[in-house]
Amino acid sequence: xxxxxxxxxxxxxxxxxxxxxxxxxxxxxxxxxxxxxxxxxxxxxxxxxxxxxxxxxxxxxxxxxxxxxxxxxxxxxxxxxxxxxxxxxxxxxxxxxxxxxxxxxxxxxxxxxxxxxxxxxxxxxxxxxxxxxxxxxxxxxxxxxxxxxxxxxxxxxxxxxxxxxxxxxxxxxxxxxxxxxxxxxxxxxxxxxxxxxxxxxxxxxxxxxxxxxxxxxxxxxxxxxxxxxxxxxxxxxxxxxxxxxxxxxxxxxxxxxxxxxxxxxxxxxxxxxxxxxxxxxxxxxxxxxxxxxxxxxxxxxxxxxxxxxxxxxxxxxxxxxxxxxxxxxxxxxxxxxx
Numbered sequence: 001x002x003x004x005x006x007x008x009x010x011x012x013x014x015x016x017x018x019x020x021x022x023x024x025x026x027x028x029x030x031x032x033x034x035x036x037x038x039x040x041x042x043x044x045x046x047x048x049x050x051x052x053x054x055x056x057x058x059x060x061x062x063x064x065x066x067x068x069x070x071x072x073x074x075x076x077x078x079x080x081x082x083x084x085x086x087x088x089x090x091x092x093x094x095x096x097x098x099x100x101x102x103x104x105x106x107x108x109x110x111x112x113x114x115x116x117x118x119x120x121x122x123x124x125x126x127x128x129x130x131x132x133x134x135x136x137x138x139x140x141x142x143x144x145x146x147x148x149x150x151x152x153x154x155x156x157x158x159x160x161x162x163x164x165x166x167x168x169x170x171x172x173x174x175x176x177x178x179x180x181x182x183x184x185x186x187x188x189x190x191x192x193x194x195x196x197x198x199x200x201x202x203x204x205x206x207x208x209x210x211x212x213x214x215x216x217x218x219x220x221x222x223x224x225x226x227x228x229x230x231x232x233x234x235x236x237x238x239x240x241x242x243x244x245x246x247x248x249x250x251x252x253x254x255x256x257x258x259x260x261x262x263x264x265x266x267x268x269x270x271x272x273x274x275x276x277x278x279x280x281x282x283x284x285x286x287x288x289x290x291x292x293x294x295x296x297x298x299x300x301x302x303x304x305x306x307x308x309x310x311x312x313x314x315x316x317x318x319x320x321x322x323x324x325x326x327x328x329x330x331x332x333x334x335x336x337x338x
Contacts, residue, residue, distance in 0.1 A: 088142075119136070
Protein backbone atom coordinates (compact mmCIF):
# COMPACT_ATOMS: atom_id res chain seq x y z
CA UNK A 1 0.00 0.00 0.00
CA UNK A 2 1.03 3.60 -0.62
CA UNK A 3 1.65 6.53 1.68
CA UNK A 4 -0.37 9.48 0.41
CA UNK A 5 -0.30 13.10 1.54
CA UNK A 6 -3.74 14.75 1.49
CA UNK A 7 -4.06 18.52 1.69
CA UNK A 8 -7.42 19.98 2.70
CA UNK A 9 -8.09 16.77 4.64
CA UNK A 10 -10.29 18.44 7.26
CA UNK A 11 -12.58 19.89 4.59
CA UNK A 12 -15.63 18.33 2.93
CA UNK A 13 -14.14 16.44 -0.03
CA UNK A 14 -10.73 16.00 1.59
CA UNK A 15 -12.24 14.23 4.60
CA UNK A 16 -13.96 11.69 2.34
CA UNK A 17 -10.72 11.19 0.45
CA UNK A 18 -8.98 10.40 3.74
CA UNK A 19 -11.73 7.96 4.77
CA UNK A 20 -11.63 6.19 1.42
CA UNK A 21 -7.85 5.87 1.34
CA UNK A 22 -7.80 4.49 4.89
CA UNK A 23 -10.58 2.06 3.96
CA UNK A 24 -8.37 0.78 1.12
CA UNK A 25 -5.49 0.32 3.56
CA UNK A 26 -3.26 3.20 2.45
CA UNK A 27 -1.15 5.16 4.91
CA UNK A 28 -2.46 8.71 5.02
CA UNK A 29 -0.50 11.80 5.98
CA UNK A 30 -2.38 15.07 6.23
CA UNK A 31 -1.19 18.66 6.13
CA UNK A 32 -3.42 20.84 8.28
CA UNK A 33 -3.48 24.32 9.76
CA UNK A 34 -3.25 24.85 13.52
CA UNK A 35 -6.82 26.19 13.57
CA UNK A 36 -8.31 23.33 11.53
CA UNK A 37 -11.53 21.76 12.82
CA UNK A 38 -11.43 17.97 13.22
CA UNK A 39 -15.22 17.60 13.23
CA UNK A 40 -15.30 15.65 9.94
CA UNK A 41 -12.46 13.30 10.93
CA UNK A 42 -13.02 12.85 14.67
CA UNK A 43 -13.23 9.05 14.69
CA UNK A 44 -10.73 8.33 11.87
CA UNK A 45 -7.67 6.57 13.25
CA UNK A 46 -4.15 5.99 12.00
CA UNK A 47 -3.54 9.42 10.48
CA UNK A 48 -0.08 10.99 10.34
CA UNK A 49 -0.54 14.71 10.97
CA UNK A 50 1.69 17.56 9.82
CA UNK A 51 0.81 21.09 10.92
CA UNK A 52 1.59 23.75 8.34
CA UNK A 53 0.35 26.00 5.56
CA UNK A 54 0.29 24.83 1.92
CA UNK A 55 2.04 28.07 0.96
CA UNK A 56 4.96 27.30 3.30
CA UNK A 57 7.65 25.64 1.19
CA UNK A 58 9.45 24.30 4.26
CA UNK A 59 6.28 22.71 5.68
CA UNK A 60 5.57 21.18 2.28
CA UNK A 61 9.10 19.86 2.00
CA UNK A 62 8.74 18.07 5.34
CA UNK A 63 5.23 16.82 4.58
CA UNK A 64 6.13 15.38 1.16
CA UNK A 65 9.20 13.50 2.34
CA UNK A 66 8.67 9.77 1.93
CA UNK A 67 5.20 9.92 0.35
CA UNK A 68 4.21 8.19 -2.89
CA UNK A 69 1.68 10.79 -4.06
CA UNK A 70 0.01 14.05 -3.11
CA UNK A 71 -3.76 14.46 -3.29
CA UNK A 72 -4.29 18.22 -3.30
CA UNK A 73 -7.82 18.81 -1.99
CA UNK A 74 -7.18 22.10 -0.20
CA UNK A 75 -9.00 25.17 -1.42
CA UNK A 76 -11.21 28.08 -0.47
CA UNK A 77 -14.74 28.41 -1.85
CA UNK A 78 -16.12 31.92 -1.49
CA UNK A 79 -18.07 34.40 -3.59
CA UNK A 80 -17.52 37.38 -1.30
CA UNK A 81 -15.65 40.36 -2.74
CA UNK A 82 -13.59 40.77 0.40
CA UNK A 83 -12.12 37.27 -0.07
CA UNK A 84 -10.52 38.00 -3.45
CA UNK A 85 -6.97 38.07 -2.09
CA UNK A 86 -7.47 34.99 0.12
CA UNK A 87 -8.84 33.08 -2.87
CA UNK A 88 -5.71 33.88 -4.85
CA UNK A 89 -3.37 33.07 -1.98
CA UNK A 90 -4.97 29.74 -1.04
CA UNK A 91 -6.15 28.43 -4.40
CA UNK A 92 -3.56 29.76 -6.85
CA UNK A 93 -0.43 30.43 -4.75
CA UNK A 94 -1.13 27.37 -2.60
CA UNK A 95 -1.36 25.13 -5.65
CA UNK A 96 1.82 26.64 -7.06
CA UNK A 97 3.66 25.66 -3.88
CA UNK A 98 2.25 22.12 -3.93
CA UNK A 99 3.21 21.68 -7.60
CA UNK A 100 6.76 22.81 -6.87
CA UNK A 101 7.04 20.45 -3.91
CA UNK A 102 5.88 17.52 -6.07
CA UNK A 103 8.37 18.45 -8.77
CA UNK A 104 11.18 18.62 -6.21
CA UNK A 105 10.28 15.16 -4.84
CA UNK A 106 9.37 13.69 -8.25
CA UNK A 107 6.01 12.42 -6.96
CA UNK A 108 2.64 12.39 -8.77
CA UNK A 109 -0.15 14.76 -7.86
CA UNK A 110 -3.94 14.74 -7.93
CA UNK A 111 -5.44 18.21 -8.21
CA UNK A 112 -9.03 18.76 -7.09
CA UNK A 113 -10.23 21.58 -9.31
CA UNK A 114 -13.80 22.62 -10.19
CA UNK A 115 -16.06 23.13 -13.19
CA UNK A 116 -15.66 26.81 -12.31
CA UNK A 117 -12.12 26.58 -13.70
CA UNK A 118 -13.48 25.75 -17.16
CA UNK A 119 -14.86 29.30 -17.32
CA UNK A 120 -16.90 28.74 -20.47
CA UNK A 121 -19.63 31.22 -21.29
CA UNK A 122 -22.72 29.06 -21.60
CA UNK A 123 -24.67 29.09 -24.85
CA UNK A 124 -28.25 27.79 -24.76
CA UNK A 125 -28.34 24.11 -25.71
CA UNK A 126 -24.59 23.63 -25.26
CA UNK A 127 -23.18 20.92 -23.01
CA UNK A 128 -19.84 21.68 -21.37
CA UNK A 129 -17.00 19.13 -21.41
CA UNK A 130 -13.27 19.04 -20.66
CA UNK A 131 -12.60 20.34 -24.16
CA UNK A 132 -14.11 23.76 -23.53
CA UNK A 133 -11.59 26.59 -23.28
CA UNK A 134 -11.35 29.35 -20.71
CA UNK A 135 -13.05 32.60 -21.73
CA UNK A 136 -12.04 35.58 -19.60
CA UNK A 137 -14.88 38.01 -18.91
CA UNK A 138 -16.15 40.34 -16.18
CA UNK A 139 -19.02 38.04 -15.15
CA UNK A 140 -16.60 35.40 -13.85
CA UNK A 141 -16.32 35.14 -10.08
CA UNK A 142 -13.06 35.66 -8.21
CA UNK A 143 -13.41 32.02 -7.15
CA UNK A 144 -13.51 30.84 -10.78
CA UNK A 145 -10.47 32.94 -11.66
CA UNK A 146 -8.53 31.57 -8.68
CA UNK A 147 -9.35 27.97 -9.64
CA UNK A 148 -8.35 28.63 -13.25
CA UNK A 149 -5.02 30.07 -12.12
CA UNK A 150 -4.52 27.06 -9.86
CA UNK A 151 -5.06 24.74 -12.83
CA UNK A 152 -2.58 26.76 -14.86
CA UNK A 153 0.02 26.07 -12.18
CA UNK A 154 -0.63 22.34 -12.53
CA UNK A 155 -0.32 22.51 -16.31
CA UNK A 156 2.92 24.45 -15.86
CA UNK A 157 4.12 21.62 -13.64
CA UNK A 158 3.11 19.04 -16.24
CA UNK A 159 5.19 20.92 -18.82
CA UNK A 160 8.13 20.64 -16.39
CA UNK A 161 7.69 16.89 -15.93
CA UNK A 162 5.02 16.61 -13.21
CA UNK A 163 2.76 13.55 -13.37
CA UNK A 164 -0.66 14.98 -12.52
CA UNK A 165 -4.37 14.27 -12.83
CA UNK A 166 -6.89 17.11 -12.67
CA UNK A 167 -10.54 16.50 -11.77
CA UNK A 168 -13.25 19.12 -12.24
CA UNK A 169 -16.31 18.25 -10.14
CA UNK A 170 -19.60 20.09 -10.47
CA UNK A 171 -21.50 20.89 -7.22
CA UNK A 172 -20.52 18.17 -4.75
CA UNK A 173 -23.29 16.70 -2.58
CA UNK A 174 -22.96 14.59 0.54
CA UNK A 175 -23.12 14.51 4.32
CA UNK A 176 -20.84 17.25 5.61
CA UNK A 177 -20.75 20.17 8.00
CA UNK A 178 -24.31 21.31 7.37
CA UNK A 179 -23.32 24.95 7.81
CA UNK A 180 -20.73 24.73 5.02
CA UNK A 181 -20.44 23.78 1.34
CA UNK A 182 -23.53 22.21 -0.23
CA UNK A 183 -24.70 21.33 3.27
CA UNK A 184 -26.30 24.77 3.35
CA UNK A 185 -28.70 23.64 0.61
CA UNK A 186 -29.97 20.77 2.75
CA UNK A 187 -30.27 23.02 5.79
CA UNK A 188 -32.18 25.67 3.83
CA UNK A 189 -34.73 23.11 2.65
CA UNK A 190 -34.97 21.64 6.16
CA UNK A 191 -35.71 25.11 7.54
CA UNK A 192 -38.49 25.47 4.93
CA UNK A 193 -36.85 28.16 2.81
CA UNK A 194 -39.78 29.10 0.51
CA UNK A 195 -37.99 29.96 -2.76
CA UNK A 196 -36.37 28.07 -5.63
CA UNK A 197 -34.59 29.56 -8.64
CA UNK A 198 -34.72 28.91 -12.37
CA UNK A 199 -31.18 27.56 -12.55
CA UNK A 200 -29.92 24.23 -13.87
CA UNK A 201 -26.48 22.85 -13.09
CA UNK A 202 -24.50 19.67 -12.52
CA UNK A 203 -24.27 17.75 -9.25
CA UNK A 204 -22.14 14.83 -8.13
CA UNK A 205 -21.82 12.55 -5.09
CA UNK A 206 -18.72 13.22 -2.99
CA UNK A 207 -18.07 9.45 -2.87
CA UNK A 208 -17.93 9.30 -6.66
CA UNK A 209 -15.51 12.23 -6.73
CA UNK A 210 -12.99 10.60 -4.42
CA UNK A 211 -13.36 7.08 -5.83
CA UNK A 212 -13.01 8.17 -9.45
CA UNK A 213 -10.17 10.58 -8.67
CA UNK A 214 -8.23 7.86 -6.86
CA UNK A 215 -8.84 5.38 -9.67
CA UNK A 216 -7.56 7.89 -12.22
CA UNK A 217 -4.36 8.16 -10.19
CA UNK A 218 -4.08 4.39 -9.82
CA UNK A 219 -4.41 3.93 -13.58
CA UNK A 220 -1.95 6.79 -14.19
CA UNK A 221 -4.10 8.94 -16.46
CA UNK A 222 -1.55 11.72 -16.10
CA UNK A 223 -1.54 14.96 -18.06
CA UNK A 224 -5.32 15.06 -18.42
CA UNK A 225 -8.34 16.59 -16.75
CA UNK A 226 -11.68 14.92 -16.14
CA UNK A 227 -15.06 16.53 -15.56
CA UNK A 228 -17.02 14.78 -12.79
CA UNK A 229 -20.78 15.37 -12.82
CA UNK A 230 -23.46 12.72 -12.31
CA UNK A 231 -26.40 14.62 -13.79
CA UNK A 232 -27.87 18.04 -14.49
CA UNK A 233 -30.80 19.08 -12.30
CA UNK A 234 -32.99 22.13 -11.90
CA UNK A 235 -32.77 23.67 -8.46
CA UNK A 236 -36.50 23.13 -8.18
CA UNK A 237 -36.12 19.37 -8.67
CA UNK A 238 -33.12 19.28 -6.32
CA UNK A 239 -35.01 21.05 -3.53
CA UNK A 240 -38.15 18.96 -4.05
CA UNK A 241 -36.11 15.75 -3.74
CA UNK A 242 -34.39 17.03 -0.60
CA UNK A 243 -37.75 18.01 0.88
CA UNK A 244 -39.17 14.54 0.14
CA UNK A 245 -36.45 12.78 2.10
CA UNK A 246 -36.33 15.39 4.86
CA UNK A 247 -40.11 15.08 5.14
CA UNK A 248 -40.77 18.81 4.92
CA UNK A 249 -42.79 20.89 2.43
CA UNK A 250 -40.79 21.83 -0.70
CA UNK A 251 -40.13 25.47 -1.68
CA UNK A 252 -43.21 26.88 -3.39
CA UNK A 253 -42.20 30.20 -4.93
CA UNK A 254 -39.97 30.78 -7.93
CA UNK A 255 -37.31 33.46 -7.50
CA UNK A 256 -36.43 34.60 -11.02
CA UNK A 257 -33.52 36.87 -11.96
CA UNK A 258 -35.36 40.07 -10.96
CA UNK A 259 -36.33 38.82 -7.50
CA UNK A 260 -32.87 37.31 -6.96
CA UNK A 261 -31.30 40.62 -7.97
CA UNK A 262 -33.47 42.48 -5.48
CA UNK A 263 -32.56 39.96 -2.78
CA UNK A 264 -28.79 40.44 -3.08
CA UNK A 265 -29.13 44.23 -3.13
CA UNK A 266 -31.28 44.23 0.00
CA UNK A 267 -28.88 41.77 1.62
CA UNK A 268 -25.91 44.05 0.81
CA UNK A 269 -27.61 46.90 2.68
CA UNK A 270 -28.37 44.66 5.67
CA UNK A 271 -24.76 43.51 5.82
CA UNK A 272 -23.65 47.13 6.20
CA UNK A 273 -25.41 47.00 9.56
CA UNK A 274 -23.99 43.61 10.53
CA UNK A 275 -27.11 41.75 9.42
CA UNK A 276 -28.03 39.70 6.36
CA UNK A 277 -26.64 36.49 4.89
CA UNK A 278 -22.99 36.40 3.79
CA UNK A 279 -23.78 33.62 1.30
CA UNK A 280 -26.13 35.85 -0.74
CA UNK A 281 -24.08 37.97 -3.14
CA UNK A 282 -24.49 39.33 -6.64
CA UNK A 283 -22.49 36.37 -7.95
CA UNK A 284 -24.49 33.68 -6.12
CA UNK A 285 -27.77 35.31 -7.16
CA UNK A 286 -26.67 35.24 -10.80
CA UNK A 287 -25.41 31.64 -10.54
CA UNK A 288 -28.67 30.44 -9.00
CA UNK A 289 -30.54 31.38 -12.18
CA UNK A 290 -27.90 30.26 -14.68
CA UNK A 291 -28.67 27.17 -16.76
CA UNK A 292 -25.49 25.15 -17.33
CA UNK A 293 -25.17 21.50 -18.35
CA UNK A 294 -22.14 19.23 -18.10
CA UNK A 295 -21.14 15.93 -19.71
CA UNK A 296 -18.89 13.38 -17.95
CA UNK A 297 -18.73 10.80 -20.75
CA UNK A 298 -14.92 10.92 -20.80
CA UNK A 299 -14.35 9.66 -17.26
CA UNK A 300 -17.09 7.02 -17.53
CA UNK A 301 -15.55 5.70 -20.73
CA UNK A 302 -11.98 5.81 -19.41
CA UNK A 303 -12.70 4.07 -16.10
CA UNK A 304 -15.70 1.95 -17.03
CA UNK A 305 -17.48 3.34 -13.96
CA UNK A 306 -20.93 4.85 -13.48
CA UNK A 307 -21.99 7.61 -11.12
CA UNK A 308 -24.42 7.03 -8.30
CA UNK A 309 -27.88 8.38 -9.01
CA UNK A 310 -28.48 11.78 -7.43
CA UNK A 311 -31.67 10.37 -5.91
CA UNK A 312 -29.47 7.93 -3.95
CA UNK A 313 -27.04 10.70 -3.02
CA UNK A 314 -29.77 12.99 -1.72
CA UNK A 315 -31.57 10.17 0.11
CA UNK A 316 -28.40 9.01 1.87
CA UNK A 317 -27.39 12.57 2.73
CA UNK A 318 -30.80 13.34 4.22
CA UNK A 319 -30.57 10.25 6.44
CA UNK A 320 -27.21 11.51 7.72
CA UNK A 321 -28.58 15.04 8.16
CA UNK A 322 -31.47 13.81 10.30
CA UNK A 323 -29.12 11.69 12.42
CA UNK A 324 -26.95 14.76 13.04
CA UNK A 325 -30.02 16.75 14.07
CA UNK A 326 -30.69 14.15 16.76
CA UNK A 327 -27.25 13.70 18.32
CA UNK A 328 -25.08 16.56 16.99
CA UNK A 329 -22.42 14.14 15.72
CA UNK A 330 -21.07 13.89 12.19
CA UNK A 331 -22.55 10.97 10.25
CA UNK A 332 -20.60 10.48 7.00
CA UNK A 333 -21.89 8.65 3.96
CA UNK A 334 -20.92 5.01 3.55
CA UNK A 335 -18.95 4.03 0.46
CA UNK A 336 -21.04 0.88 0.09
CA UNK A 337 -23.98 1.01 -2.30
CA UNK A 338 -27.35 0.44 -0.64
